[in-house]
Amino acid sequence: MVRSFAGLAGLMPVGSIAAGSLMAVTLFGTxxxxxxxxxxxxxxxxxxxxxxxxxxxxxxxxxxxxxxxxxxxxxxxxxxxxxxxxxxxxxxxxxxxxxxxxxxxxxxxxxxxxxxxxxxxxxxxxxxxxxxxxxxxxxxxxxxxxxxxxxxxxxxxxxxxxxxxxxxxINPPPMPANISMEDAKKVFVETCAKCHGDDGTGKNDPSWRTEEGFPIKSRNFVRGVFKGGRDSIELYRRTAAGMPGTPMPAFGALEPDYIWKMVKYIESLSDPKAQERAWVKPVTISVKKVAALPKDANDAGWQGAPAVSIAVFPLWANDDAVDAVAVRALYDSSRIGFLLEWNDASEDATGATVSAFPDAAAVQFSADMNPPFFGMGDPDRPVHLWHWKAVWEADRKAFSDVVAKSPPGISQYWVEGKGWVEKPSDANEKFHTAVGANNPLSMRGRGGRAEELNVAQFGSLTTAPADQQGVEASGGWSNGTWKLMLHHPLAAGHAGESDLEPGEQESVTFAIWNGKIGDRNGQKSVSVWHTLKLEP
The missing domain is CATH 1.10.760 (Cytochrome Bc1 Complex; Chain D, domain 2)
Structure with missing residues (x-):
């Protein structure tokens, strides 16, 4: 049987179209x-x-x-x-x-x-x-x-x-070697700063629209990620030809030396490595066998596994979106383990209000030679994934919901002239319909910090039954970095899986949610398919 771990879903409830499915594509065939x-x-x-x-x-x-x-x-x-x-x-x-x-x-x-x-x-x-x-x-x-x-x-x-x-x-002459940074900055301020700011960080003018009528921001040059690449010739062409269908005009009528000054200053605003990290390329993650898996995310045993940098790209553009995750993987006689590390300026581990979104991560796998739609799989090839949320991690210490956020709203109700009045002792369960229906997302006694889900296409995302929940997770945030450890048995847990065996390969992708910027459901950063190989 095939281990059908494919289709990093939008992670929305059954009956809804999973937003980000949404991964802009149907197939990544590594x-x-x-x-x-x-x-x-x-x-x-x-x-x-x-x-x-x-x-x-x-x-x-x-x-x-x-x-x-x-x-x-x-x-x-x-x-x-x-x-x-x-x-x-x-x-x-x-x-x-x-x-x-x-x-x-x-x-x-x-x-x-x-x-x-x-x-x-x-x-x-x-x-x-x-x-x-x-x-x-x-x-x-x-x-x-x-x-x-x-x-x-x-x-x-x-x-x-x-x-x-x-x-x-557009094939311009070479960039002049004698352009001074002073002249380059002057040209930038004169020509580009009106839209991109004197510091090059970009602006967000509500009146700016694409040809299709959608809002658009100007490029943040300091971030250093350019849609057409950072090569000097590409930056020249973007400047000379503009970007059709957007407020970015063409400057091709200007003298080449003048355009080159603009390009030189734009290049000076960012680290070339930022663009290199942004290029999405498939890689192979080699999984070494060890006597026993590391016990937690800070275990020194993880140093035995090389860190592989995986580029992730946002489905909803945001300069603060996570753009990379470092992945380490090991396996022992019975389990496979992953350590995921990514930068995040803030720890977001609550979901107690409608505007609070937790940080999260997910991993998916596929044994297919050509994996199915990596957004949600397809009816002929249902998929399976692991999903961890920071709020579930925090729940292991103290359950956080509206009771903790706004205590009177649950344990009491307001009566004009009397103030706050206690509800009947049995009112909580009557009003907690999700708990009464055993919705796993509302249960105070969650079995773990991560869950496994099944999905076959848009709108079919379903939490796997309790007896099929095999993933274990442990994560922590410190000094702007999340570390997340995931363990899962090598042996199949149910009919939809097959054993993971040494010498074999599977496809794997990753997704990261930054709660601070409103990431949730399909709004997240995702990777393409990569190859996971268990070394003999």
């Missing part, structure tokens, strides 16, 4: 062939046409016809691109019409800091076919709109050819 003979039927053909690839990989966010209206679209910020409008943000031409290379580059590398992941794991042929299909969707919309306005089919096709013909590619 090859995980641990149980290949059992999962070969799920493998994609080596060659796949663009339309089929688009339907499988892109339509969940961009929609079947490319209008940016897929089922996951309204859970993402920025929203998925509407290909029909033709305002592709990352272009290299003077007329702002993308070349095939522009589209292909975005597909291959993704867009750092957004929900658009890289698709470099697809074959070169499939990436090319996918690029051509995206451009076809743009062409189809131009023709459809033109015919609807009264033009003939021939005229509509001619209009499409005209609107889709890329102009001259």
């Amino acid at each position: 090859s995980s062939c641990g149980k290949g003979e059992e999962t070969q039927a799920n493998a994609l053909p080596l060659s796949i046409d663009g339309e089929a690839s688009y339907a499988r990989n892109c339509s969940v966010c961009h929609g079947a016809t490319g209008r940016g209206d897929g089922p996951a679209a309204h859970y993402l910020d920025p929203r998925p691109r509407d290909f029909g409008r033709g305002s592709f943000r990352l272009v290299s031409t003077k007329n702002q019409v993308p070349t095939e290379d522009d589209i292909a580059r975005t597909i291959r590398l993704g867009i750092p800091g957004t929900g658009m992941p890289p698709w470099s794991h697809l074959s070169d042929e499939e990436q090319k076919n996918l690029t051509q299909h995206v451009l076809k969707l743009r062409k189809d919309e131009i023709i459809r709109a033109s015919v609807a306005s009264g033009k003939s089919q021939a005229d509509a096709e001619a209009r499409a050819r005209k609107l889709m013909t890329p102009g001259e590619v």
